[in-house]
Amino acid sequence: MRVLICLMMAIWLTFAPKPGNTHALDPGYLDLRQLTQNTWQVLWRVPDVNGQPMRIDASLPMVCTPAQGPQPIFDSVAWVTSWVTLCKTDLMGHPITIKGLEGQNNDVLLRVQPLKSAIATLRFTPAEPTVLLPQNPNTWSVFTNYFWLGFEHILEGWDHLLFVFALFILVRNPWRLVGAVTAFTVAHSVTLALATLGVLRVPAAPVEAIIALSILFLALEILKHRDGQFRLSEQYPWIVCFCFGLLHGLGFAGALSEIGLPSQDIPAALLAFNLGVEAGQLIFVTSLSLGIYLWRQVTRFESSQLIGPARSITGYAIGCVSVYWLVERVSGF
Template sequence: MLWGSLVQAHALQPGYLELRALDGNTWSVFWRKPDVQGQPMALDAVLPDTCAQRRGPEPKFDGEGWSTRWITSCSGGLSGGIISIEGLEETSTDVLVRYELEPKKGQAWRLVPTAPSFEVPVSPGAWEVVKSYTFLGAEHILFGFDHLLFVLALLLLIRDVRLLIGAITAFTVSHSLTLGAAALGWLNIPGPPVEAIIALSIMFVASEIFHRDTDNPRLSERAPWLVSFGFGLIHGLGFGGALSEIGLPQSEIVLALLAFNIGVELGQIVFIAVCLAAWALVRRLIRTDLSLRLETLAVYGIGGWAAFWFVERIAGFV
């Protein structure tokens, strides 16, 4: 609970600025900034000098952050103009900017404290696409606590290194398939049920840990790749839904999709490496019986948290 409060206090969710082209030189602007203990983070989106209304009206809390919308015209278009986020350099968050130079031809740019502004290019270079979408993929998995809990539960369930590698590989392959299909619009499944099943998948693996039997191993222990592959398909829909909201640059769809997926995998590898290193350190520092109790406590925490998410997410759409 304390950790969850800390996460909320530091506003780990990034800001989001969207400029959707309407017609001519007119854009519909949506700007959302993170919530920090009930107040909007001290950020402000500033559009290019050529735009009639460079800043939006006062934001209102929308349940996720503080958002506002407005319509503006930009003489000569956006290309060559500077989009900046005032105050970003004083924070530890980032802002995703999604813009359209033409209707339904979206591009994306990631702004960070060390680079709070950018000049809108006529079309983004391949390296910028790779860099932006790789960071976005890594960020999504590292701040996607439900996905991380599922991976952590797999680490606790599987003792054999060979089986663990197979399970993680199966999870990677399966969520890559549905990530791409959802991001490209080939699969259109509502987000709330997907999020609820993701929580259910964590509960399932936690339950399997408790029912683990060395003498009579269950299917999840004999062939854990089946479990990870099946639930990986669901997790991939979650990743794909997030990527669909971000949008893919029309000129570099395949490259952006590949970069986002690579970012997810890099974030997953970092998380697994940190978990394995931390567990090895714990087992060296404390007695075996205490480490087993700590593991049991961790499984209860994972299962309990997932159960809370499941009920909360079901209640959100039933």
């Protein structure tokens, strides 16, 4: 089954589209900041889709005027608009809707900052485009929303998944693999926290290029594998993963900074986000392992003659994709 997975992934990696931005952490963002008892400052950030704002719009309750803002302006990353709205009654306890979200694949984060209560962080999804503003927000809402944001990011970030898949090919021992993935997340968490809090500032473009190089390094390790001879990534996978995890953490810290962290719950938000990343990685690895186990139980298929060619094809495919990303990202400097 490992042979079959290698071949299928090699085919997919060779012919699948290679998006320029492989970090999928690009939800919409709505910020409501209370100025006085009846007025709120609204910031609405819409993801860019081929040079146009995504066809979604934030709609405030009918008690607020205006309920929708002016046309957004492109700021080189997303489409942003802001306005001040006057609400006849307390906004908390009323519903807010993201129109058109049910037809998209993105989520929208909502941060509500009342004058006299705690900051609340909520999440709109295509399945639930309407949320009710809580009258008594708590830290648990921050934790759950940032956990799912981290979980979805790792499962939609192609370069992160490709890095983890290359580890899956290299490291045969399950516990060593789990340890390597966990080391990757620990390092990921350190640089993500430092960069998000403004302690560490690194230009995004070189980081993205080095991330592509880290995947290329693992591809070369796959191709240079010889039975009975352990490569560096096979003998000390946690060290390799920790070093590269520091880079991958910087890779999407900029996007998380744009979304923002709730000022009163920064530790909870960062912890939840990184736990979501770890959960996504482990589920990805578990799914691959479970697929191998089920295939072996059903077919009893195991061909040692195909393992070498399949490993080589997969290594070349991963290498081609990583080189493509490297050239694309370097050319964008």
